[in-house]
Amino acid sequence: xxxxxxxxxxxxxxxxxxxxxxxxxxxxxxxxxxxxxxxxxxxxxxxxxxxxxxxxxxxxxxxxxxxxxxxxxxxxxxxxxxxxxxxxxxxxxxxxxxxxxxxxxxxxxxxxxxxxxxxxxxxxxxxxxxxxxxxxxxxxxxxxxxxxxxxxxxxxxxxxxxxxxxxxxxxxxxxxxxxxxxxxxxxxxxxxxxxxxxxxxxxxxxxxxxxxxxxxxx
Amino acid sequence: xxxxxxxxxxxxxxxxxxxxxxxxxxxxxxxxxxxxxxxxxxxxxxxxxxxxxxxxxxxxxxxxxxxxxxxxxxxxxxxxxxxxxxxxxxxxxxxxxxxxxxxxxxxxxxxxxxxxxxxxxxxxxxxxxxxxxxxxxxxxxxxxxxxxxxxxxxxxxxxxxxxxxxxxxxxxxxxxxxxxxxxxxxxxxxxxxxxxxxxxxxxxxxxxxxxxxxxxxx
Amino acid sequence: xxxxxxxxxxxxxxxxxxxxxxxxxxxxxxxxxxxxxxxxxxxxxxxxxxxxxxxxxxxxxxxxxxxxxxxxxxxxxxxxxxxxxxxxxxxxxxxxxxxxxxxxxxxxxxxxxxxxxxxxxxxxxxxxxxxxxxxxxxxxxxxxxxxxxxxxxxxxxxxxxxxxxxxxxxxxxxxxxxxxxxxxxxxxxxxxxxxxxxxxxxxxxxxx
Amino acid sequence: xxxxxxxxxxxxxxxxxxxxxxxxxxxxxxxxxxxxxxxxxxxxxxxxxxxxxxxxxxxxxxxxxxxxxxxxxxxxxxxxxxxxxxxxxxxxxxxxxxxxxxxxxxxxxxxxxxxxxxxxxxxxxxxxxxxxxxxxxxxxxxxxxxxxxxxxxxxxxxxxxxxxxxxxxxxxxxxxxxxxxxxxxxxxxxxxxxxxxxxxxxxxxxxx
Numbered sequence: 001x002x003x004x005x006x007x008x009x010x011x012x013x014x015x016x017x018x019x020x021x022x023x024x025x026x027x028x029x030x031x032x033x034x035x036x037x038x039x040x041x042x043x044x045x046x047x048x049x050x051x052x053x054x055x056x057x058x059x060x061x062x063x064x065x066x067x068x069x070x071x072x073x074x075x076x077x078x079x080x081x082x083x084x085x086x087x088x089x090x091x092x093x094x095x096x097x098x099x100x101x102x103x104x105x106x107x108x109x110x111x112x113x114x115x116x117x118x119x120x121x122x123x124x125x126x127x128x129x130x131x132x133x134x135x136x137x138x139x140x141x142x143x144x145x146x147x148x149x150x151x152x153x154x155x156x157x158x159x160x161x162x163x164x165x166x167x168x169x170x171x172x173x174x175x176x177x178x179x180x181x182x183x184x185x186x187x188x189x190x191x192x193x194x195x196x197x198x199x200x201x202x203x204x205x206x207x208x209x210x211x212x213x214x215x216x217x218x
Numbered sequence: 219x220x221x222x223x224x225x226x227x228x229x230x231x232x233x234x235x236x237x238x239x240x241x242x243x244x245x246x247x248x249x250x251x252x253x254x255x256x257x258x259x260x261x262x263x264x265x266x267x268x269x270x271x272x273x274x275x276x277x278x279x280x281x282x283x284x285x286x287x288x289x290x291x292x293x294x295x296x297x298x299x300x301x302x303x304x305x306x307x308x309x310x311x312x313x314x315x316x317x318x319x320x321x322x323x324x325x326x327x328x329x330x331x332x333x334x335x336x337x338x339x340x341x342x343x344x345x346x347x348x349x350x351x352x353x354x355x356x357x358x359x360x361x362x363x364x365x366x367x368x369x370x371x372x373x374x375x376x377x378x379x380x381x382x383x384x385x386x387x388x389x390x391x392x393x394x395x396x397x398x399x400x401x402x403x404x405x406x407x408x409x410x411x412x413x414x415x416x417x418x419x420x421x422x423x424x425x426x427x428x429x430x431x432x433x434x435x436x
Numbered sequence: 437x438x439x440x441x442x443x444x445x446x447x448x449x450x451x452x453x454x455x456x457x458x459x460x461x462x463x464x465x466x467x468x469x470x471x472x473x474x475x476x477x478x479x480x481x482x483x484x485x486x487x488x489x490x491x492x493x494x495x496x497x498x499x500x501x502x503x504x505x506x507x508x509x510x511x512x513x514x515x516x517x518x519x520x521x522x523x524x525x526x527x528x529x530x531x532x533x534x535x536x537x538x539x540x541x542x543x544x545x546x547x548x549x550x551x552x553x554x555x556x557x558x559x560x561x562x563x564x565x566x567x568x569x570x571x572x573x574x575x576x577x578x579x580x581x582x583x584x585x586x587x588x589x590x591x592x593x594x595x596x597x598x599x600x601x602x603x604x605x606x607x608x609x610x611x612x613x614x615x616x617x618x619x620x621x622x623x624x625x626x627x628x629x630x631x632x633x634x635x636x637x638x639x640x641x642x643x644x
Numbered sequence: 645x646x647x648x649x650x651x652x653x654x655x656x657x658x659x660x661x662x663x664x665x666x667x668x669x670x671x672x673x674x675x676x677x678x679x680x681x682x683x684x685x686x687x688x689x690x691x692x693x694x695x696x697x698x699x700x701x702x703x704x705x706x707x708x709x710x711x712x713x714x715x716x717x718x719x720x721x722x723x724x725x726x727x728x729x730x731x732x733x734x735x736x737x738x739x740x741x742x743x744x745x746x747x748x749x750x751x752x753x754x755x756x757x758x759x760x761x762x763x764x765x766x767x768x769x770x771x772x773x774x775x776x777x778x779x780x781x782x783x784x785x786x787x788x789x790x791x792x793x794x795x796x797x798x799x800x801x802x803x804x805x806x807x808x809x810x811x812x813x814x815x816x817x818x819x820x821x822x823x824x825x826x827x828x829x830x831x832x833x834x835x836x837x838x839x840x841x842x843x844x845x846x847x848x849x850x851x852x
Binding site: 005006007008009010011013014015016017018019022024025026027028029031032033034035036038039040043045048052055064068070073076077080085086090091094095096100103106107108109111112113116117118119120121122149150151153154163165168171185187189195196200201203204205206207208209210211 | 751778781
């Protein structure tokens with residue numbers, strides 16, 4: 001979806017301001033939100049793109065007015081409700097009011113202490129890769145109402161395949177409950193002027209990681 | 219600039235909700251803001267595109283969180299300050315602390331009662347029109363940090379000249395203090411699928427009014 | 437939609453804006469830039485004199501006078517000025533005609549440009565992010581929000597008012613209005629039907 | 645940047661969020677979905693174990709061991725895993741090398757993807773709208789915000805992390821560090837130099 005989250009190339013947000021000696025968390029609730037999200041992910045309650053889609057679907061004014069972990073909280077709440085892990089009356093009561101929906105597994109202290117690796121998104125390939133490094137491609141111009149990982153600024157643009165990352169679960173399918181639908185993933189590099197026009201910085205190259213359905217030969 | 223104001227084609231804002239029997243103003247201050255803006259415009263304090271640019275330059279989170287007339291207020295305040303009509307200490311004090319900067323004229327009750335027409339934006343042509351109705355064109359792909367009236371969704375897109383509106387003051391120049399720089403103005407019509415991709419409503423045509431520098435032959 | 441000022445931090449939100457506007461008017465008045473009586477007159481004009489009835493008369497005239505309709509579609513600024521009932525018409529007005537084949541809808545995605553002279557002040561929804569963002573991409577979805585459904589094959593033409601041109605939709609005259617007076621026809625012409633988010637009332641929908 | 649919850653209406657803003665998070669943890673615990681002790685362990689892990697020192701060791705190793713550098717650039721996931729000092733490395737790590745001709749910078753415009761295993765939690769600025777919006781369009785302007793100025797002719801390559809691939813910048817080894825130990829070199833490697841918004845410290849910039 002063309003949500004406010006897709007902000008690459010927007011103007012008006014001001015300078016980047018770094019904080020000296022920034023702590024891992026600014027408020028203790030932030031750590032709890034992160035940890036709950038990790039635990040629910042480990043349990044298989046939803047996938048990373050469901051988490052992203054839920055945040056993207058926040059009204060733009062809410063998205064911009066909320067801090068990073070506040071957005072995680074709001075996204076997590078909507079996934080919990082939407083998928084039936086928590087009911088609205090439970091959310092309102094602040095307590096469980098009925099039995100849990102079963103989950104695959106539960107995150108324990110032992111698992112955490114052994115070290116939690118990020119999931120792998122590699123999937124069995126469904127066919128040969130359509131492109132190889134060096135190929136000229138053009139990104140498609142599409143504007144789905146649903147989750148996609150092709151940013152607006154990079155749609156309908158000519159670029160070149162630079163890296164091939166194997167076959168990955170396809171976020172556009174995963175987020176709408178249509179399964180992994182594995183797709184080849186490439187790093188596609190663009191000249192800054194093809195993206196931003198002739199006045200762009202001439203030394204700028206931009207790459208995205210693009211799934212094969214985002215691309216057509218150029 | 220690619221500000222939040224350029225929201226054509228964004229998702230996530232929800233349904234359009236009309237208000238029954240909506241009054242002209244919801245709060246009395248709204249009318250005062252509108253009237254001050256009209257009075258300052260009549261006086262020649264700034265032009266309409268300066269007013270627009272000042273609103274576009276509001277931080278996106280402020281823009282979205284502010285009502286229409288609140289944005290007018292914030293834009294007007296920034297034009298008053300930036301152009302030296304009011305000094306920051308006067309704004310803070312809520313009173314004039316020094317003499318006014320001269321203005322061309324002052325809006326009086328008589329002028330209002332005779333009926334205030336909108337300004338004309340017609341300007342003397344600087345050369346022949348480059349395009350005529352029926353011509354195929356392509357909008358340019360550019361992303362200025364400054365004011366422009368070519369929306370992002372319509373950049374780099376093929377279209378057709380439909381109407382020619384004569385020569386007009388050019389907002390991209392006016393807003394940055396480079397004068398009227400008159401340009402031919404056209405209505406350019408696009409097929410919805412050229413804008414939004416193959417899944418777009420097949421019955422959709424979109425037009426914008428585009429100044430000649432926005433266009434190249436296709 | 438109530439005006440609600442989220443930009444301020446704590447309580448009494450409206451009064452923050454109100455105080456700020458009052459202070460500004462004080463400064464501009466003391467500086468001699470504005471005359472409060474003239475501001476009153478402007479507010480009064482928009483509250484009482486300029487509204488969609490102006491546009492409705494234009495539409496009703498076009499429905500009953502073929503020569504005027506032709507003139508309106510050729511040069512709306514000039515045609516409306518000659519009609520005489522609107523005291524002053526700015527330049528750059530364009531009228532676009534709905535037909536069985538094509539439905540027109542007006543938006544300003546970049547700000548909220550609107551033909552004030554013929555329609556009065558724009559409604560809040562017209563200036564809102566939902567309308568500005570969706571009208572160009574999903575006009576049938578927007579029409580559904582207004583409970584308007586058009587035939588699937590009707591072309592939807594969205595006019596994005598990106599310059600100073602202002603657009604007025606000339607809706608189709610409802611059936612069953614043969615012989616009606618201009619004034620009676622004007623009662624059928626809603627504001628939304630001149631923006632393209634609505635259709636004119638049908639004869640049965642107004643008091644006889 | 646202080647965390648400030650503008651989304652709520654009146655006063656005690658942080659406590660609204662805090663209460664909401666506590667309620668959620670209560671529900672999820674009562675439901676049996678989460679174990680508070682495991683949540684404690686996760687928080688502790690991010691607060692104490694996972695941080696940019698992990699990445700700094702990777703970089704320092706690449707600076708001192710040509711075979712490792714080659715392996716890192718060929719397959720960072722595998723190379724880092726074999727290094728062994730990071731307990732678990734997820735798949736999909738890619739290292740990109742700065743050279744006199746090319747400077748790399750990492751961003752995630754769509755959310756805030758970041759190589760947590762090697763750099764720890766991302767700083768607030770990395771997740772902020774100013775960085776996400778500007779890095780792809782005006783990277784030299786962003787570098788200026790970090791007081792970094794690169795030669796005009798240096799290619800700036802911005803990697804937008806739009807999939808699960810995570811990128812680690814391998815900065816150039818500062819001059820004057822011949823014969824330094826891996827540990828001493830690692831002290832030169834800042835977090836920002838591995839994101840591409842900074843450069844490694846010079847020998848004179850750290851305590852001897």
